Amino acid sequence: MAAVAVMVARRVARSGILFPYSSPQLWGRAALQPPVLLPTQRRTFSNNKILVELDTSSGVATMKFKSPPVNSLSLDFLTEFCISLEKLENDRACRALIITSAIPRIFSSGLDIMEMFGKSTEHYAEFWRAVQEMWLRLYGSSMVTVAAINGSSPAGGCLIALSCDYRIMVENPKYVIGLNEAQLGIVAPFWFKDTFVNTVGHRVAERSLQLGLLHPVTEAHQIGLVDEVVPEEKLQEKAAAVVAQWLALPDHARQLTKSMMRKAVLDHMLAHREEDIQNFVKFISKDSIQKSLSMYMEMLKKKKS
Amino acid sequence: MAAVAVMVARRVARSGILFPYSSPQLWGRAALQPPVLLPTQRRTFSNNKILVELDTSSGVATMKFKSPPVNSLSLDFLTEFCISLEKLENDRACRALIITSAIPRIFSSGLDIMEMFGKSTEHYAEFWRAVQEMWLRLYGSSMVTVAAINGSSPAGGCLIALSCDYRIMVENPKYVIGLNEAQLGIVAPFWFKDTFVNTVGHRVAERSLQLGLLHPVTEAHQIGLVDEVVPEEKLQEKAAAVVAQWLALPDHARQLTKSMMRKAVLDHMLAHREEDIQNFVKFISKDSIQKSLSMYMEMLKKKKS
Amino acid sequence: MAAVAVMVARRVARSGILFPYSSPQLWGRAALQPPVLLPTQRRTFSNNKILVELDTSSGVATMKFKSPPVNSLSLDFLTEFCISLEKLENDRACRALIITSAIPRIFSSGLDIMEMFGKSTEHYAEFWRAVQEMWLRLYGSSMVTVAAINGSSPAGGCLIALSCDYRIMVENPKYVIGLNEAQLGIVAPFWFKDTFVNTVGHRVAERSLQLGLLHPVTEAHQIGLVDEVVPEEKLQEKAAAVVAQWLALPDHARQLTKSMMRKAVLDHMLAHREEDIQNFVKFISKDSIQKSLSMYMEMLKKKKS
Numbered sequence: 001m002a003a004v005a006v007m008v009a010r011r012v013a014r015s016g017i018l019f020p021y022s023s024p025q026l027w028g029r030a031a032l033q034p035p036v037l038l039p040t041q042r043r044t045f046s047n048n049k050i051l052v053e054l055d056t057s058s059g060v061a062t063m064k065f066k067s068p069p070v071n072s073l074s075l076d077f078l079t080e081f082c083i084s085l086e087k088l089e090n091d092r093a094c095r096a097l098i099i100t101s102a103i104p105r106i107f108s109s110g111l112d113i114m115e116m117f118g119k120s121t122e123h124y125a126e127f128w129r130a131v132q133e134m135w136l137r138l139y140g141s142s143m144v145t146v147a148a149i150n151g152s153s154p155a156g157g158c159l160i161a162l163s164c165d166y167r168i169m170v171e172n173p174k175y176v177i178g179l180n181e182a183q184l185g186i187v188a189p190f191w192f193k194d195t196f197v198n199t200v201g202h203r204v205a206e207r208s209l210q211l212g213l214l215h216p217v218t219e220a221h222q223i224g225l226v227d228e229v230v231p232e233e234k235l236q237e238k239a240a241a242v243v244a245q246w247l248a249l250p251d252h253a254r255q256l257t258k259s260m261m262r263k264a265v266l267d268h269m270l271a272h273r274e275e276d277i278q279n280f281v282k283f284i285s286k287d288s289i290q291k292s293l294s295m296y297m298e299m300l301k302k303k304k305s
Numbered sequence: 306m307a308a309v310a311v312m313v314a315r316r317v318a319r320s321g322i323l324f325p326y327s328s329p330q331l332w333g334r335a336a337l338q339p340p341v342l343l344p345t346q347r348r349t350f351s352n353n354k355i356l357v358e359l360d361t362s363s364g365v366a367t368m369k370f371k372s373p374p375v376n377s378l379s380l381d382f383l384t385e386f387c388i389s390l391e392k393l394e395n396d397r398a399c400r401a402l403i404i405t406s407a408i409p410r411i412f413s414s415g416l417d418i419m420e421m422f423g424k425s426t427e428h429y430a431e432f433w434r435a436v437q438e439m440w441l442r443l444y445g446s447s448m449v450t451v452a453a454i455n456g457s458s459p460a461g462g463c464l465i466a467l468s469c470d471y472r473i474m475v476e477n478p479k480y481v482i483g484l485n486e487a488q489l490g491i492v493a494p495f496w497f498k499d500t501f502v503n504t505v506g507h508r509v510a511e512r513s514l515q516l517g518l519l520h521p522v523t524e525a526h527q528i529g530l531v532d533e534v535v536p537e538e539k540l541q542e543k544a545a546a547v548v549a550q551w552l553a554l555p556d557h558a559r560q561l562t563k564s565m566m567r568k569a570v571l572d573h574m575l576a577h578r579e580e581d582i583q584n585f586v587k588f589i590s591k592d593s594i595q596k597s598l599s600m601y602m603e604m605l606k607k608k609k610s
Numbered sequence: 611m612a613a614v615a616v617m618v619a620r621r622v623a624r625s626g627i628l629f630p631y632s633s634p635q636l637w638g639r640a641a642l643q644p645p646v647l648l649p650t651q652r653r654t655f656s657n658n659k660i661l662v663e664l665d666t667s668s669g670v671a672t673m674k675f676k677s678p679p680v681n682s683l684s685l686d687f688l689t690e691f692c693i694s695l696e697k698l699e700n701d702r703a704c705r706a707l708i709i710t711s712a713i714p715r716i717f718s719s720g721l722d723i724m725e726m727f728g729k730s731t732e733h734y735a736e737f738w739r740a741v742q743e744m745w746l747r748l749y750g751s752s753m754v755t756v757a758a759i760n761g762s763s764p765a766g767g768c769l770i771a772l773s774c775d776y777r778i779m780v781e782n783p784k785y786v787i788g789l790n791e792a793q794l795g796i797v798a799p800f801w802f803k804d805t806f807v808n809t810v811g812h813r814v815a816e817r818s819l820q821l822g823l824l825h826p827v828t829e830a831h832q833i834g835l836v837d838e839v840v841p842e843e844k845l846q847e848k849a850a851a852v853v854a855q856w857l858a859l860p861d862h863a864r865q866l867t868k869s870m871m872r873k874a875v876l877d878h879m880l881a882h883r884e885e886d887i888q889n890f891v892k893f894i895s896k897d898s899i900q901k902s903l904s905m906y907m908e909m910l911k912k913k914k915s
Binding site: 165166197198199200201224227245246249250252253254256257258260261262 | 486487488489490491492493495498506507508510511512514515516517
């Protein structure tokens with residue numbers, strides 16, 4: 001019955017309504033230019049960290065993290081990630097995004113600890129602004145976003161998944177997902193927490209965050225941290241099917257609805273963005289935290305050798 | 306143990322504490338007069354759209370929607386609905402309300418599309434105020450309210466169910482319920498969303514609203530959109546049993562508790578009521594939306610013939 | 611991997627970050643003095659109402675309610691409870707608290723009705739401030755808190771359990787738990803409600819509070835009101851295991867995370883604390899409520915004789 005209405009509504013131009021959030025300091029003007037439309041069916045762009053393929057016939061882009069060894073979120077990675085998101089967001093041929101990993105057994109290991117150790121306060125501030133920017137763009141994306149989680153996804157990796165519209169995870173007893181910051185002696189920022197609470201509810205979040213839990217796939221599914229669990233070989237097919245279901249809706253109505261659901265949490269972060277950066281810089285600069293990170297990295301080095 | 310306290314507390318006059326919300330513009334003074342108390346056991350009043358029977362011995366009223374073909378919520382229907390609600394609210398003999406449908410297979414099809422097409426902005430504003438008024442009265446009712454959902458209940462029909470204290474739905478694989486506005490290219494207003502989130506939680510609401518899902522009965526039960534599922538022939542009996550359970554509580558304590566739970570969402574809407582009307586009028590007056598509705602109605606006409 | 615970080619972080623002094631909440635009016639200066647550190651392995655302190663044992667090697671305190679017949683929360687009980695909480699909070703040797711009952715079949719029966727009947731408004735105000743203080747200290751505790759619920763736990767007893775980090779209840783079909791205030795013709799205050807909603811979600815809380823439900827153990831587990839159900843003989847062992855799991859985390863990170871999760875609800879109460887006292891005093895002083903409580907107590911007396 002709604003088919004006609006749907007077709008009409010799709011003609012309404014995608015307006016990027018969810019994005020008053022870009023940060024010129026970080027990305028510069030150049031990246032804001034609309035891409036030149038090419039007459040190809042499949043468009044690919046890549047950088048050191050991420051591969052993006054856009055199927056212009058279906059409007060679905062696939063983004064593959066390819067930063068060995070564990071897709072950690074360095075400042076470079078985050079910058080490339082945000083530039084890729086912005087390109088797709090501004091590309092009228094793109095309506096949906098599937099995010100997955102090209103590295104076996106890991107989706108993303110989260111924030112790169114090297115960016116938080118032995119650097120200047122200016123560097124810490126720049127790094128944290130990039131983490132914020134990534135979340136603002138992804139949680140507030142006007143595209144349909146699906147996380148195809150083909151490996152473990154702790155901390156910042158979990159945040160990426162949480163920021164999508166739908167989460168599908170591979171059925172593998174070795175894979176875990178969660179916001180485990182407390183395990184490292186640090187604290188997830190309030191907007192990680194808000195995103196988590198919006199997904200799994202207050203009580204589950206309260207316990208999981210305090211214990212810094214990394215949930216095995218089945219448990220993650222039970223608590224609603226992931227929406228679906230599939231065998232590895234079915235992941236891409238399932239992600240495509242989910243995207244198709246979401247794309248059957250008129251973009252404009254779906255985008256306005258998404259904005260209505262997420263606006264409060266996005267606005268709350270924006271209202272405290274600079275304060276949040278200052279808090280991070282102050283916290284991470286503490287001798288006790290730096291010493292803790294130092295010992296942690298020493299341990300990692302020994303483990304490798 | 307609490308029986309005595311209960312009996313005493315029941316003597317406290319029903320004070321209609323939840324209702325600073327009546328809208329004189331719509332209903333006029335006459336409707337605000339308290340009804341004359343009659344010595345009858347069963348009182349009936351009816352209009353073109355709705356039949357109301359009040360059993361004065363039990364204090365339970367049953368309201369039956371009887372507006373063919375699909376109990377759509379026209380301005381006339383909403384006006385009669387609100388007048389009926391107000392009568393019962395002000396009637397000291399009435400403590401509970403069961404809402405059901407006299408039309409087979411449909412509870413209510415939601416807002417009448419004819420009220421939103423080709424009319425003046427004044428008409429749109431009047432219509433939207435009536436939709437708001439209905440929700441304010443029902444979600445904020447001091448009566449025990451039970452939805453006995455004996456048919457499909459999309460969009461505004463679902464809102465009526467969500468605004469009650471308890472939802473019982475008939476076990477029929479053909480019946481569906483949900484806020485499917487996005488399917489039609491429109492967006493559920495924020496107070497539909499708030500009512501939905503209060504019932505099923507943020508994550509379920511986020512997905513269901515973006516996809517405009519109409520949930521089959523079993524699924525609706527699983528996500529907490531309905532509280533109970535029963536065979537058609539057991540519906541009235543079950544509704545009566547649920548009402549009896551809720552009426553066993555002292556009215557005053559139950560009403561204050563209900564108000565405490567719902568006040569934030571009711572107040573938020575009241576604080577943005579005029580703005581919400583203006584937003585609706587502006588949105589619905591758009592050429593693109595009017596064209597979309599026109600094509601939708603053309604399609605419905607062809608389907609009928 | 612996080613083991614080293616954990617060890618380092620534990621050295622960070624416990625700072626009692628969650629407590630800007632003490633109320634000098636109630637507790638006086640004396641109680642605020644830090645306790646003298648003794649070289650014992652096990653420290654015990656006790657009063658008429660509560661027994662506390664602190665194992666200084668593990669950092670775990672066990673608090674046993676021992677106020678016959680039903681551990682009701684009188685002004686004296688609440689005062690002793692708060693003083694005990696404060697002692698432990700300020701004791702650097704204490705990191706966790708298990709709360710349980712020394713009375714068979716009852717955890718705590720909730721607020722003492724005698725404190726709410728036939729007293730002066732000054733007394734009502736003092737009593738209510740003590741109830742608030744107890745919740746502020748427990749819900750905002752920087753210790754790991756586990757409720758080992760070995761008996762029924764209505765109303766204020768349920769609030770104590772809800773204010774802990776984790777709830778384990780004994781598997782006994784006769785034990786019930788819930789906020790049943792509405793059954794007595796009274797209304798749970800907004801901060802009872804907020805604590806309940808944070809645990810079981812809005813919809814479950816809405817129904818449970820309006821019906822004043824006392825949930826049997828199995829049902830309490832299903833709705834998330836308790837986290838785990840165990841046979842009576844396994845209760846202490848389970849509580850110890852849970853505490854150990856929570857203590858494996860760095861105190862500082864866990865405490866900051868807990869504060870982040872609970873701060874909004876704690877702050878909201880503090881901002882309305884005096885108003886809440888006035889509301890309680892006004893409500894409980896009403897003739898209708900006093901008459902209701904009088905009849906309730908008459909009934910209890912008859913039942914006993």
